[in-house]
Amino acid sequence: MKLEITGNPGTGNTYNETHVQLGDHSTYAPHATTVEHHYHYGEPPMAKVSVTKQEQRLTEERKAELRSMIVDYVCRLLSFVKEEWSVLTERQITRYQHLWETMLKIPALDPVIFQPGKQQDTCFNRDLVAHLIYYIGKHGVFNTNNVSNLAEALEGNKQHAVRKSLGLPPERDLQKHLDAALSF
Numbered sequence: 001m002k003l004e005i006t007g008n009p010g011t012g013n014t015y016n017e018t019h020v021q022l023g024d025h026s027t028y029a030p031h032a033t034t035v036e037h038h039y040h041y042g043e044p045p046m047a048k049v050s051v052t053k054q055e056q057r058l059t060e061e062r063k064a065e066l067r068s069m070i071v072d073y074v075c076r077l078l079s080f081v082k083e084e085w086s087v088l089t090e091r092q093i094t095r096y097q098h099l100w101e102t103m104l105k106i107p108a109l110d111p112v113i114f115q116p117g118k119q120q121d122t123c124f125n126r127d128l129v130a131h132l133i134y135y136i137g138k139h140g141v142f143n144t145n146n147v148s149n150l151a152e153a154l155e156g157n158k159q160h161a162v163r164k165s166l167g168l169p170p171e172r173d174l175q176k177h178l179d180a181a182l183s184f
Helices: 060-080 095-103 107-113 126-138 147-155 172-182
Strands: 002-004 017-019
Touching: 060 095, 060 107, 060 126, 060 147, 095 172, 107 126, 107 172, 126 147, 126 172
Parallel strands: none
Antiparallel strands: 002 017
């Protein structure tokens, strides 16, 4: 048996390695050649997180940039927006664009709208944006609720994966915040 202690002994952690060499005639474990035991005392090592805290915290500049990208994305649907939502506001943007800018400032959307997850070719949560499009469409913002046409306008392809999300509402806890934005 060989016992080695490696590491910095001042850390409070103890590392033990045990090597056991067994022959073919042993009844304990005839096929074992090496058995290693590792003992760690003290605080367990932290699991490596794929996203660092600094990456999680988006700066306000980055959030503003992503909001602008989302508004540009949803403005691809301007041809489907009803006339009363196409009226220009005092800031020379349409009422539809103002609605999106208002919705994107809802604090409940912050943790999820800027995280794309496993979605490809996007910097924001495209599925959540599609759920929001569905919800405002149900409140009379668009001339059509045909998800194929909306998917083609958004992505240039009627069969794009966003089509499925265009037919689903957002979570209930977000809907009350969206109702407040729709009532302006």
